[in-house]
Amino acid sequence: MDDRALVKAIRAIIGSDATDDDCAVIEDGENYLVMSTDMLHETTDFPKGITDYECGWMAAAVTLSDVASMGAAPIALLLAVGVDRAERVEEITRGADACCRAYGCRLMGGDMDAHSECTLVSSGLGRVSRDGLVRRRGAQPGDxxxxxxxxxxxxxxxxxxxxxxxxxxxxxxxxxxxxxxxxxxxxxxxxxxxxxxxxxxxxxxxxxxxxxxxxxxxxxxxxxxxxxxxxxxxxxxxxxxxxxxxxxxxxxxxxxxxxxxxxxxxxxxxxxxxxxxxxxxxxxxxx
Amino acid sequence: MDDRALVKAIRAIIGSDATDDDCAVIEDGENYLVMSTDMLHETTDFPKGITDYECGWMAAAVTLSDVASMGAAPIALLLAVGVDRAERVEEITRGADACCRAYGCRLMGGDMDAHSECTLVSSGLGRVSRDGLVRRRGAQPGDxxxxxxxxxxxxxxxxxxxxxxxxxxxxxxxxxxxxxxxxxxxxxxxxxxxxxxxxxxxxxxxxxxxxxxxxxxxxxxxxxxxxxxxxxxxxxxxxxxxxxxxxxxxxxxxxxxxxxxxxxxxxxxxxxxxxxxxxxxxxxxxx
Missing domain, CATH: 3.90.650.10 (PurM-like C-terminal domain)
Known part of the structure; x- marks a missing residue:
């Protein structure tokens, strides 16, 4: 069973429009808000030799990429950090903060916890005008x-x-x-x-x-x-x-x-x- | 070193106004958006005997509580799920979805990953009018x-x-x-x-x-x-x-x-x- 098979089971619970795109899409007056969350951890996502700073950068980047793929501007990012040693949190935060700043976003907080395996979850919020939103489902023959x-x-x-x-x-x-x-x-x-x-x-x-x-x-x-x-x-x-x-x-x-x-x-x-x-x-x- | 000591180190990087409250606060026209993320996992957060459904409920509840504590209405929640067996994701999702529905929120997606230790990270978004926002820092003598x-x-x-x-x-x-x-x-x-x-x-x-x-x-x-x-x-x-x-x-x-x-x-x-x-x-x- 892989991600995509599971997504089908999840869709039956929460509705397919909530899982079709790289981000969730939320009405917000004249704009849309988009929101995404990504989990990265040592055994499946972080190559050997990567530094804590780079882990933080990567965690921010995956979520900023999801926001970008909707045509939206990222406005805020939160980072949940689970690590074995508290000292690591600072460098991880520095990396995520640097990535956010480089792309006009802001790291606005998060959560942290002692965890046997380094696990980072970044959650991002973006905003886009009604006619700037791009989903996965709009491709037209001839495009x-x-x-x-x-x-x-x-x-x-x-x-x-x-x-x-x-x-x-x-x-x-x-x-x-x-x-x-x-x-x-x-x-x-x-x-x-x-x-x-x-x-x-x-x-x-x-x-x-x-x-x-x-x-x-x-x-x-x-x-x-x-x-x-x-x-x-x-x-x-x-x-x-x-x-x-x-x-x-x-x-x-x-x-x-x-x-x-x-x-x-x-x-x-x-x-x-x-x-x-x-x-x-x-x-x-x-x- | 505990959470609160670490928060001080983090504040030096991302600024103290981003870490003072249960949620990050973001300007949004006549309203504020609030956003929070919480990491829960087996060794530190889930009591023995808890079901997958209840883990999902608890993960949603902690974040809805953060949104509530700012005086805001929750509008969207995302859940990142790391588990050892894919079959668990469905019941976890059901529990989180039920909690969201019970409180007028909507579970709008998330992420999932194979993880040796069940790790749930919920991220919530809320909205509140300018004069309805409550922070931690407004208590006045006599209150x-x-x-x-x-x-x-x-x-x-x-x-x-x-x-x-x-x-x-x-x-x-x-x-x-x-x-x-x-x-x-x-x-x-x-x-x-x-x-x-x-x-x-x-x-x-x-x-x-x-x-x-x-x-x-x-x-x-x-x-x-x-x-x-x-x-x-x-x-x-x-x-x-x-x-x-x-x-x-x-x-x-x-x-x-x-x-x-x-x-x-x-x-x-x-x-x-x-x-x-x-x-x-x-x-x-x-x-």
Whole structure:
């Protein structure tokens, strides 16, 4: 049973509109508020050799990325910290605070607890105008499919390419890109932190469309053997680029460094150069 | 080093106004948004014998109580769930969802992960009008000191009194009371989840005042030997009553079942029948 199977069970309890996107969406007068929470802990999320400061940065970044993927501006972040030694809390807080400041957000508190395994949960709040909100479900046939950044870099870092270590441990959420894309008219968006392939499937499924992707168009990390680079780009997790769709005449969006990798069509499924693309990527499996 | 010592180190990084209250406070037009996060896990928070459903309820309740203690209405809650077996997530979600519904809030999503120790982090968002917000720092000399509910019941449940087991495992946050007290003009407020004594100290310190408490006035759990009952009421944790101050002419507040236990005076410290009251209660200690 993986995350996505469980999500279906959870939807039956709390309703599907609350679990369809990277954030929950809450009415707030002329705006929407968006809210997200992410749990990271040592055995499943923190690569060996990461410092406490970097753990804090990473915890903030994953949640800022969720807020960004809705087209929203992050306004507040809270961090719950469970650690074995109290001394670690300070450096973790410094890292999370630095990440928040770098992206115009503010770390406004949290909780802490003695815990045998370092466990960080960041919860973020963002705000977006009614017409700037982007969900996963708006992709339309004819739209461009595009991504920001270079997918696969974090996986390359995890697999031992030192030039990508920083991409893995201090990922950069697309806070400015997400808002620009929302204002410009992106029709569907999410981050690719679970991997590009699985994110394409999620976006196509949520929108009820087919996506055709051109493998040669996908940017991939340099300095890595070609076969590995292609695999990292499609199936590696931990990158914080944004995957989005938008009408052709909207692309490219000023100030957003993005690459067109395909097209939205009527139908369902994701096709890579005409062949079905495996729905695989980073997922939390229970034994 | 305990929570409160660490808070001082954290304040130096993120600013003291972000850590003074049960929630972070965020400007939102004519209103304030309040936001809180709480980490609970097996070794420190969940009594033996508690069910998954009750764990979910408790996780939601602690955060709804934080929102309530600011005078705010809860509008959304997210739950991050780390568990050893995926099957547990469903019952935990049911419990959290039931607690949210009971208090006019909505469980809107979360995160989940495989974790060796059951770890739940709930994050809540609330909204309150500008004049309804209550912080810890507004108590004024001459104000009444009062509490809702009966402190010590949860501790009695933990110590084996079966009639208080439910008070311990399915605590009831003061969502309606908090809002009524905020509208009526409470000057300072917090919940007593860490224990009454330590909460009195926190409130007095945040407000820069002295509090004189009348021990005989403090309600305490029945069916428990007198000495234990008094100790539970002052130093037991896990209850979700609200401790608040308000001008004399405001008390009692219609619809709120509260007990006056003392007075605010100029100065500092907390005194029980004229003697200094120990600042002790439930705290997370690292070895």
């Amino acid at each position: 461009v499919v595009a991504i920001t950044g270079i997918p696969g870099r974090a996986q390359a870092g995890l697999d031992g390419y030192p030039e990508y270590w920083k991409a893995l441990i201090t990922p950069r959420p697309g806070v400015f890109e997400g808002q620009a894309l929302g204002r410009a008219g992106a029709t569907a968006m999410m981050d690719v932190s679970d991997g590009l392939s699985i994110s394409l499937h999620d976006l196509a499924e949520a929108s009820g469309v087919r996506m055709d992707v051109d493998e040669a168009a996908i940017p991939r990390p340099g300095g890595v053997p070609a076969e590995d680079a292609a695999r990292y780009a499609l199936f590696g997790g931990g990158d914080f680029g944004l995957l989005f769709t938008c009408p052709e005449d909207v692309f490219p969006v000023a100030g957003v460094d993005a690459t067109c990798i395909g097209r939205v069509a009527e139908g369902e499924g994701v096709y890579l150069d005409g062949e079905p693309l495996a729905k695989a990527g980073y997922a939390h499996y229970w034994e | 009444v000191v009062a509490i809702t509910g009966i402190p010590g019941r949860a501790q009695a449940g933990l110590d084996g009194y079966p009639e208080y087991w439910k008070a311990l495992i399915t605590p009831r946050p003061g969502v309606f009371e908090g809002q009524a007290l905020g509208r009526a003009g409470a000057t300072a407020m917090m919940d007593v989840s860490d224990g009454l004594s330590i909460s009195l100290h926190d409130l007095a310190e945040a407000s820069g005042v002295r509090m004189d408490v009348d021990e005989a006035a403090i309600p305490r759990p029945g069916g428990v030997p007198a000495e234990d009952a008094a100790r539970y009421a002052l130093f037991g944790g896990g209850d979700f009553g609200l401790l608040f101050t308000c001008p004399e002419d405001v008390f009692p507040v219609a619809g709120v079942d509260a007990t006056c236990i003392g007075r605010v005076a100029e100065g500092e410290g907390v005194y029980l029948d004229g003697e200094p009251l120990a600042k002790a209660g439930y705290a997370h200690y690292w070895e």
